[in-house]
Amino acid sequence: xxxxxxxxSNAAYAANFxxxxxxxxxxxxxxxxxxxxxxxxxxxxxxxxxxxxxILRSPGGRVTTSVLxxxxxxxxxxxxxxxxxxxxxxxxxxxxxDEDLRNLIRERNGVTASWLTFGASPDQMTRVHEDVxxxxxxxxxxxxxxxxxxxxxxxxxxxxxII
Numbered sequence: 001x002x003x004x005x006x007x008x009s010n011a012a013y014a015a016n017f018x019x020x021x022x023x024x025x026x027x028x029x030x031x032x033x034x035x036x037x038x039x040x041x042x043x044x045x046x047x048x049x050x051x052x053x054x055i056l057r058s059p060g061g062r063v064t065t066s067v068l069x070x071x072x073x074x075x076x077x078x079x080x081x082x083x084x085x086x087x088x089x090x091x092x093x094x095x096x097x098d099e100d101l102r103n104l105i106r107e108r109n110g111v112t113a114s115w116l117t118f119g120a121s122p123d124q125m126t127r128v129h130e131d132v133x134x135x136x137x138x139x140x141x142x143x144x145x146x147x148x149x150x151x152x153x154x155x156x157x158x159x160x161x162i163i
Contacts, residue, residue, distance in 0.1 A: 019050055024078065028052035031074040031083040031145070033131070035061040035091060039154045042086075046159075054080055060093030061086055062119035063131040072140045081145050085131050086159070088152040093120045124151070128162050 030053040032042045042048075042055050054074040056067045063071070063085065074080035087094070098118045105113040121127050128149040136147045149163035 022051045026052060026054045026074065026078050026080045029079055029081040030054070031071060031080040032056065032086060033058070033061055033063060033067055033071070033083065033135075034086040034152070035059065035088055035093070037088060037091065037154070040086075040088060040152060045152065045157060046084075054078055058119075060091055060119055060121075060127070061088065061131075062093070062127065063134050064119065068135065068138065071135055071145075072138065075141050075145045083135055083141075083145050083147045084150055085128060085135065085147070086150045086152050087124050087128060088154050090154055091124070093118065094122050094124045096120055096122065125162065132163050 028048055030046070030048065032046070032053050032055045034040050034042055034055070034057055036057045036059055043050065043053060046053070054070070056070040056074075058064050058067050071080075071083055074083070098116075098120050101118050101120050102113045102116070105111065119127075128151070132147050132149040135141055141147070148161055151160050151162055152158075153160070
């Protein structure tokens, strides 16, 4: 495997790069927590531009420890005052449990993944509520940012507010 194709594409991108000298704050005050799924274009789906938002991705759009830390930094240091938690339809993380994923990995590779936590659950609505509450109640976020839970439909491009 090689990265040559990607490096060549980057060279073409850099040759016409005009987005230098950003200060790193979220100009629209938005933080986005969403899935790592490549069908999701966070800025584009919200009509935002480069530099407008802080984007944190995780499997299933779950609020993990790392994502929560990113939310704290975004609120405390990067002018984020609204955080959107956005899982999506037809997500692999909603097709089963962590145990199901561990079994699949073991079947495919013969290697155990018993020590890994993925956050998989078929009950996406409960997960969204739990993740929103976790972020809302964090002492370094509470009262400093509005938190909303949403669902993104990968087949229509529509975003629906859940909480």
